[in-house]
Amino acid sequence: MMRWSARGKMTAMYGGVFLAIGLVLLLINYLIVLAILPSPAAAVARAVPALPGDAFPLPQGNTTLMYTAGEIADDFRSTTVSTVLWASGVALLIGGVIATFASWYMAGRVLQPVHTITATARRLGAENLTRRINMDGPDDELKELANTFDGMLDRLASAFDSQTRFVANASHELRTPLAVQRTLVEVAMADPAATPELKKLGQQLLMTNERSERLIEGLLVLARSDRGLQGRVAVRLDEVAETVLTSSAGLAKEHEVSVHKVIRPRTVFGDPVLLERLITNLVQNAIRYNYGGGSVLVEVGGSPAVRVVNTGPVVPVEALPGLFEPFRRLERTSTSGGSGLGLSIVRSVVRAHDGSVGASVRAEGGLDIRVDFPPAYSVMTTSNTIPAST
Known part of the structure; x- marks a missing residue:
């Protein structure tokens, strides 16, 4: 199933509106022409009152046919209406093509800020939150959206900076006590006067300490990788x-x-x-x-x-x-x-x-x-x- 882009939808909408308005104008023009043109009988009666029923010779190819004044006026009126309708249709078609290209161009200009926002969002990452849109132009809805997006990025950057500082501090604050505990347990176990029960307890404490160190190390690595890459x-x-x-x-x-x-x-x-x-x-x-x-x-x-x-x-x-x-x-x-x-x-x-x-x-x-x-x-x-x- 074909998926229409926003620009294509706006072009179709603008072009459809133009064609609908053009059809209405064409209909109005047609009705006005019908109302303005007089009826054939009245026109003939005013133009040639003495000869309303006389026939006039008119060439038709290699022959000459006789037409009454009323027939000539009726043919002229039909030809005029057809010419107006045909010319209006051609003008509407040309105008529709021009309106389609103009709508495509205008839709692109209107949606350009949205494309800028989308491109900026795609380039963002946890390792690069410094990009901003900084949209210039009038204070309309799109500029308000861009400013809101920039404000959200400012808050995200602040949050990631706080997380980076927290991970660095936690790495020091959590590892140091565990290292001290491990050292104290090993010193106590190395004491010649240590009883077997004390050594057994020390081994259990070392296993617990080692598991805690692995857990903290894993959490720190997980936090670091979740922040993204600072460089490659x-x-x-x-x-x-x-x-x-x-x-x-x-x-x-x-x-x-x-x-x-x-x-x-x-x-x-x-x-x-x-x-x-x-x-x-x-x-x-x-x-x-x-x-x-x-x-x-x-x-x-x-x-x-x-x-x-x-x-x-x-x-x-x-x-x-x-x-x-x-x-x-x-x-x-x-x-x-x-x-x-x-x-x-x-x-x-x-x-x-x-x-x-x-x-x-x-x-x-x-x-x-x-x-x-x-x-x-x-x-x-x-x-x-x-x-x-x-």
């Missing part, structure tokens, strides 16, 4: 994946999971820290939510850019959407020690990079997660940041 540089996903797999070897050994990889070169323009966190979450989730003797396959390449497939418990299809929500975990994985933010961080990072993420269940158990990003050249052409060389 060229990131080699294949190199990032190799680094993540190397650092995750100990975790895989601990869970008795074998990791396989198919790594091909792939460059993405974005934030290297967030992209590394994305791959780390995918790989570590695939290892943690697995079973002893299971496997994980990590692929990096063209499309999808990143794919992680793991064995493990069977995941219900209806549970897939909830896996990407914060603190949403399956019942069977709620005791794995995770914070419940892994895949939500993945989704947030992917959105910040204008990508897409999807997951599907495997019949034999586990998940198949695919992440894709736009081509590097398309991001480079729309970015205001000069990418670093690979």
Whole structure:
């Protein structure tokens, strides 16, 4: 079904109104001409009163026919009305074409501020809230709309700045006490006079402290990725994946999971820290939510850019959407020690990079997660940041 643009609708409306008014004028003109022209009998009686019934020779092609004065007047009146009607119709058609083009032009001028507002809104992002419309012109409804939009952007920019400051302060205020607590517990456990009960309690406190640190770190990363990207540089996903797999070897050994990889070169323009966190979450989730003797396959390449497939418990299809929500975990994985933010961080990072993420269940158990990003050249052409060389 064809979708009309606002400009096309306004053009059709203006052109239709013009044609309707033109038809009314044509009808009025036609009626006026009929009323002004006298009847043939009266005209003949006034013009040739002595010869109302006499015939006059008139040439018709190669012959000459005889017509009475009344017939001549009646033919003249019909010809005049037809000529007026035909000429008016041609004028209406020409005027309609001109009105259509004029309506298209005027609609474009009227809607230009709306296009400016739309273009500004499309270029906005959490990382760039400095653009404004700053519309000039008379104080009409469109200027009022543009000023309202600029005011909304001012409030959004202020809110994002406040969030940035809050995240920076929270990063310091929350991490420092946890680091102090961990140090105190480790010192207490290292004391030779510590009893076995104290050491057992210390181990439990360290596990709780570590989980709290992961939770806070996840929340901070989630908040950072939700704010968008402050800049973009060229990131080699294949190199990032190799680094993540190397650092995750100990975790895989601990869970008795074998990791396989198919790594091909792939460059993405974005934030290297967030992209590394994305791959780390995918790989570590695939290892943690697995079973002893299971496997994980990590692929990096063209499309999808990143794919992680793991064995493990069977995941219900209806549970897939909830896996990407914060603190949403399956019942069977709620005791794995995770914070419940892994895949939500993945989704947030992917959105910040204008990508897409999807997951599907495997019949034999586990998940198949695919992440894709736009081509590097398309991001480079729309970015205001000069990418670093690979």
